[in-house]
Each structure stands twice: as structure tokens, then as C-alpha cells.
Amino acid sequence: MSEKSDKPEQQKDRREFIVKLGIGAGLVALVGQAVASLRSLVPNVSYGAPTTVKLGLPHDFPDGMKFLPDQRLFVFREGNIFHAISAVCTHLGCTVQYRPESSQIWCACHNGCYDLSGRNVSGPPPRALDRYEVHVRGQEIYVTRKQVA
Numbered sequence: 778m779s780e781k782s783d784k785p786e787q788q789k790d791r792r793e794f795i796v797k798l799g800i801g802a803g804l805v806a807l808v809g810q811a812v813a814s815l816r817s818l819v820p821n822v823s824y825g826a827p828t829t830v831k832l833g834l835p836h837d838f839p840d841g842m843k844f845l846p847d848q849r850l851f852v853f854r855e856g857n858i859f860h861a862i863s864a865v866c867t868h869l870g871c872t873v874q875y876r877p878e879s880s881q882i883w884c885a886c887h888n889g890c891y892d893l894s895g896r897n898v899s900g901p902p903p904r905a906l907d908r909y910e911v912h913v914r915g916q917e918i919y920v921t922r923k924q925v926a
């Protein structure tokens with residue numbers, strides 16, 4: 778069946794259908810692009826649910842600081858008080874390291890420095906290291922990777 782043999786009414790319906798199909802496809806593409814653009818404005822951490830990880834027993838953590846490379850985490854203990862700081866640099870994500878000679882946390886990638894509370898003190902890091910909640914439940918210590926102020 779060719780277009781020439783169709784009646785003018787059928788040709789008009791076909792054209793309208795094709796135009797509506799094009800408009801619909803364009804709207805779907807536009808909405809998809811808008812959603813992707815909006816998601817890119819929000820940091821990925823907003824999409825992740827807090828996760829709780831078992832760190833071990835209290836006697837595994839003597840007073841002072843302990844680095845957990847698997848978790849990329851520093852755990853500090855003062856008596857029965859624990860707190861944890863991320864070892865992920867807030868500049869570009871390198872793993873930072875403790876420097877006992879200067880009592881600082883240092884990032885070798887671009888010479889960023891933090892104090893032992895995780896506050897950025899020099900170099901390019903734009904903000905403090907993330908701090909996490911540490912809980913003692915029963916006989917074990919857990920950290921919740923939900924940022925605390």
C-alpha cells in the first residue's frame with residue numbers, strides 16, 4: 778500500500794502519528810537527560826545507606842590511634858571512648874597516613890595535612906576528613922559509616 782493510494786485522511790493520520798511518536802521519544806530522552814544531570818549534582822554518598830562494620834574487640838584497640846588499612850580508617854581510643862576518622866583524603870581520595878613525628882595525618886599525593894581530629898590544616902584538601910560513629914555493643918566494637926559532624 779503506497780502513500781499515493783491512501784486517502785488524504787489516512788495520510789494525515791499517519792503524519793500525525795509519526796509527529797506524536799517523535800514528540801514522545803523526544804520527551805523521554807529529555808526527562809532521562811534531566812534526571813541524569815540532577816543526579817550528577819548530588820554527591821554519591823547521598824545514595825548510599827549507612828553501613829555498620831564490626832571492627833573487633835576492645836582489647837584489639839589499646840589507647841591511642843590504630844590504622845585499619847582494609848577499612849581505610851583510623852580508630853582512636855581514650856579509655857572507654859572511641860572515635861573513627863576516615864583515611865580517605867577529601868582532596869582526590871588518596872589514603873592518608875599518620876605521621877607520629879608531627880602528630881598529623883598527611884596525604885602524600887599533594888602534601889595535604891590534617892590534625893588528629895581530622896581537620897584540614899594545610900594543602901589542597903577542601904574539608905576535614907569524615908568522622909564516623911563508633912559503638913561498643915556487647916563485647917565488640919562497630920563503626921557506622923554515616924558521617925557525623
Ligand code: FES
Binds near residue numbers: 870884
Ligand atoms: S589527594 Fe590528598 S592532597 Fe590531594
